[in-house]
Amino acid sequence: MTPVLTRRWAAPRSWSIESYESLGGYAALRSALTVAPGRITELVKQSGLRGRGGAGFPTGLKWSFLPPADGGPRYLVINADEGEPGTCKDIPTMMADPHSLIEGAIITCYAIGSSFCAIYIRGEAVHCLRRVTHAVAQARAAGYLGSDILGSGFDLEIVVHAGAGAYICGEETALLDSLEGRRGQPRLKPPFPAVAGLYARPTVVNNVETIASVPAIVSGGSDWYRSMGTEKSPGSKIYSLSGHVTRPGQYEAPMGTTLRQLLVAAGGMLGGIPLKFFTPGGSSTPIFTPAQLDVPLSFDDVAAAGSMLGTTALMCFNETVSVPWAVWKWLEFYKHESCGKCTPCREGTGWLVQILRRVVSGHGTLEDLDTMADAASNIAGRSFCALGDAAATPILSSFKHFRHEFEDLVTGRTAPVVQVAQLAGAH
Structure with a gap:
């Protein structure tokens, strides 16, 4: 175009x-x-x-x-x-x-x-x-x-x-x-x-x-x-590609372009390591897997596929990335940025981070995962603004696609992704 x-x-x-x-x-x-x-x-x-x-x-x-x-x-x-x-x-x-x-x-x-x-x-x-x-x-x-x-x-x-x-x-x-x-x-x-x-x-x-x-x-x-884009999402859009891509940056394309098409323009995944998951619109949007590579990146098509187009911040993660680690990093951000005005977000983000720290350091339990899912479900839709939803989304969407990775961490099938000493700097 x-x-x-x-x-x-x-x-x-x-x-x-x-x-x-x-x-x-x-x-x-x-x-x-x-x-x-x-x-x-x-x-x-x-x-x-x-x-x-x-x-x-x-x-x-x-x-x-x-x-x-x-x-x-x-x-x-x-x-x-x-x-x-x-x-x-x-x-x-x-x-x-x-x-x-x-x-x-x-x-x-x-x-x-x-x-x-x-x-x-x-x-x-x-x-x-x-x-x-x-x-x-x-x-x-x-x-x-x-x-x-x-x-x-x-x-x-x-x-x-x-x-x-x-x-x-x-x-x-x-x-x-x-x-x-x-x-x-x-x-x-x-x-x-x-x-x-x-x-x-x-x-x-x-x-x-x-x-x-x-x-x-x-x-x-x-x-x-x-004449550009889709019927319900017309026009052009700047898509922000970051993460494990060969040429990260801003790519302008018609609304409805797919990530597969954008990756071709960006030179593919870095080092040829396959895509594991990506966010269609920033960390506050439910994650997608390679199964959604051909979903048109428009407001309605992304919503129909179970996520949100958001700001079209396409963070691409390859198969070397631990999903629990990525979710923990996102939750640390949301906990830090919560304004504290409402209880679900103020308290809930703190609880989620505490549990995630146990999980990624290998000290969590299966009960922790149930608690985390329950807490995220109670934050979503019940906070004063969308920040609470943004914090709950990485938990709920990662459990939908990658709960086994959390279970492997708490049962010891995989090694901790973070050492306890490293968590001291996260407080």
């Missing part, structure tokens, strides 16, 4: 406004400003664009949920936290092509009637923060931001905000609390951000890749965009 989201990445100084404009940048904005805002929202609806942050909710529909204008402010907040393990598509986008995000943000704000946009970037990504901040300054100097943009009468300011590196702030309402200066914790919904979001005003929260897709849709049209 002809690249859409990544087509400028290899251009000289692709991050500069000069390079962006020379490759057609900001032409979509000029076009968008000549039509009524509602036309833009309708175009995005017709394109079938679905949120690229994990949930896959229809983007244009999300914009249309904002209540009628009441004379007060409304906001666009861009979730650039990107904390899901294995996910690494948004930071490269902002590094290589920040103006695609900025142009998409301006068009989106015009469509929803917002004069203020906040881009919330993970604080550890200092290089990314600097690049996007510089791009915003370039856009303002060129007249694409500020008052009366391109003589349209539309005003907009964009602020780049640095988060403090909390996984929970990838959850949209925790992100909003963090933007407001509070501790990042999820809010009770309803009300949803579309009604009472940032500063209790109507707010749209979208992912970087979602917003960066908007200029291409405005330029190419909805029919062109729907």
Whole structure:
């Protein structure tokens, strides 16, 4: 396919406004400003664009949920936290092509009637923060931001905000609390951000890749965009391949591409060692085995196969990897990142980690496995936000496919994958 989201990445100084404009940048904005805002929202609806942050909710529909204008402010907040393990598509986008995000943000704000946009970037990504901040300054100097943009009468300011590196702030309402200066914790919904979001005003929260897709849709049209991908998941997508692959990285392909096809592009499994399992959308999505190599990587097809497309973070593990070890590592992360607001997640992740430490060090029992399955089942669907589900998922999905590996560890048929002394550094 002809690249859409990544087509400028290899251009000289692709991050500069000069390079962006020379490759057609900001032409979509000029076009968008000549039509009524509602036309833009309708175009995005017709394109079938679905949120690229994990949930896959229809983007244009999300914009249309904002209540009628009441004379007060409304906001666009861009979730650039990107904390899901294995996910690494948004930071490269902002590094290589920040103006695609900025142009998409301006068009989106015009469509929803917002004069203020906040881009919330993970604080550890200092290089990314600097690049996007510089791009915003370039856009303002060129007249694409500020008052009366391109003589349209539309005003907009964009602020780049640095988060403090909390996984929970990838959850949209925790992100909003963090933007407001509070501790990042999820809010009770309803009300949803579309009604009472940032500063209790109507707010749209979208992912970087979602917003960066908007200029291409405005330029190419909805029919062109729907010519890629599947009927229910149209368009192109950046797939993040990591783990035991020959050439890990970002691979743009139509929605519905399979992992088998992506592995061909990536040079196959590293060293020729066969694939054992993989995540279709980051560690919070149920794992797949080689039996799912040909499942189309679209929202509906992956769901039908028993997992979630999530952020399309395809972590590939070969046959040398211990599944209990991988699950333990993921659970240590979720325990550390739990915000502590609700009991199932706060307490449950701690219990799961304690049991997993016993299992991987060879000190577990078969009863421990039953306890772990029961605890994970009680966390899933009962926590305040999706972090609890994310922590339970590796347990439940690995038991579905690889419970025998856990049983072999606790019965002594296989040697411990971690020594007790090594666990001291995990606390």
